[in-house]
Amino acid sequence: MSMLEVQDLEVSYGAIRAVKGISFTVEKGEIVTLIGANGAGKSTTLRTISGLLKPQRGKILYQGQDITELPPHRIVELGINHVPEGRGIFTNLTVWENLMLATYTRKDRSRIQEDFEQVFTIFPRLKERSSQSAGTLSGGEQQMLSVARALMTKGEVMLLDEPSMGLAPVLVDEIFRILREINRQGKTILLVEQNAYRALEIAHRGYVFETGNIVYAGTASELQNNEAVKKAYLGG
């Protein structure tokens, strides 16, 4: 049984079909990346998995359970955390409040303090700034906060939408190093990236999107060496 299985998914915005019947799987403990150009339907796919959009056709299975028709908050409860594009942090609230909100669905409330400590060891900057309002953080710190929040929710699967967007190369390194670390500790990751080169460096497998369809699938190294993929997405 796959951790996450998408079957024949089709999603439309009105008359425009953004995702045209795609299927893929994510196994437990993997980092799977969805790469492709702007408008290929990668983010739409993530938003559909987390329940923000409803598909016209197809199914989404999480650990064998059909979650296609569930509202977003139920999907979070089941264990899928979405780190949305543009980070989606609460800029007027403090860093601490942002992290606290992420624990909303948790039943084991007594263990939250421990998890704060754990998250603060991974992201020491957030500890320094826990009383600051999140809007005053730098772009990189905001992205860290967004990932930290998903960790506080303690789901099994983390969906990340363009975590490198708008960040300096040094910070991109840092984010990807952390993602790899989180994955080693057992979290399954589905990563959407335009920066295909970097994504394939940390991913186990990948799917290449083109205008709503999956055109290539394979292990990260296969895709890195595939001539067509190289030419189109990896800059030769």
Next chain:
Amino acid sequence: MKPTTYTILGLLAFYAVVMVTSAVGLMNDYILRVINLMMINIILGVSLNLINGYTGLFSVGHAGFMIVGGYVAGFMTTLLFGITKDTPYWEALPMFLVAILAAALVSALVGFIIGLPVLRLTDDYLAIVTIGFGEIIRVIFNFITFKKKVGNWELDIGGPRGLLGIPPLSNFTVIFLFTLFTVIFIRNFVFSRHGRACIAIRENEVAAHMMGIPITRYKVLAFVLGSTFAGIGGALLAHFIQLLHPTMGGFMKSVEYLIIVYLGGMGSISGTIVAAAALTGLSELLRPIGELRMVLYGALLVVLMLKRPGGLMGQREFPFLLPERERKIYALQNR
């Protein structure tokens, strides 16, 4: 000594001073009435702030819920229980409390019926629906008549004349305790996990979704809670001014409560308390200049909105209203 101890002492001192000065005649009835009115406005303002300030909804029908509560309680004490001015206070009080509870429940129910379908939608449909609700309520109370003879009193809901002869059961102690209850309840809600969920919805609805917060449930909850306390406020007001009139549920009355919330600060209980007291006091102070005061009042609002668009307090709170952790953060930020 912890600030909470100061708070309790402060409240006790306020209560004692008002009780003693009014008993020995140092404070006249007029000032006592103004203080009572301030507290009723605090109840209505704070409950509206939960809806508009904390959850980021836009209700323009708060007076509608208030008057529903007022009429329910007024109906019960006058027509159902047959309480008159001559009923001994200790006999009337339990019935009055039952009436307040009923007012709260009916307002909550009305809030639920209106909130549930509307709050499933995003955007500002709530504003349109609540404007309509206020007007519908006004028209309904204009048309309902119901007559009953109680002792020597001929009583009826009154239609356009209003509900008359409501016994003066809201005294300083009752209003004070209910105001305290309202502020403590809403303050505790706002700083709980549920309150944080409401604030998250106000700040960023998509992100709130991603935190696993059931958006519609919390919008309805905040709206219903706000309506409930509006009903309590209405019940107290009705038994304070001893009269209910259909126009009190209309749009202009709702705007008065909106002004209290916006002037005090969206998402600040402290601000609402200050603004409710200040505006109630101000409109009394300016009474000598007659209709001109409305001009002054308007000008004052314009200046305040230009100088302090976030309201008097913004989203800040008096330290004694903050929980331990927030108080520390607050101290850090304002170093």
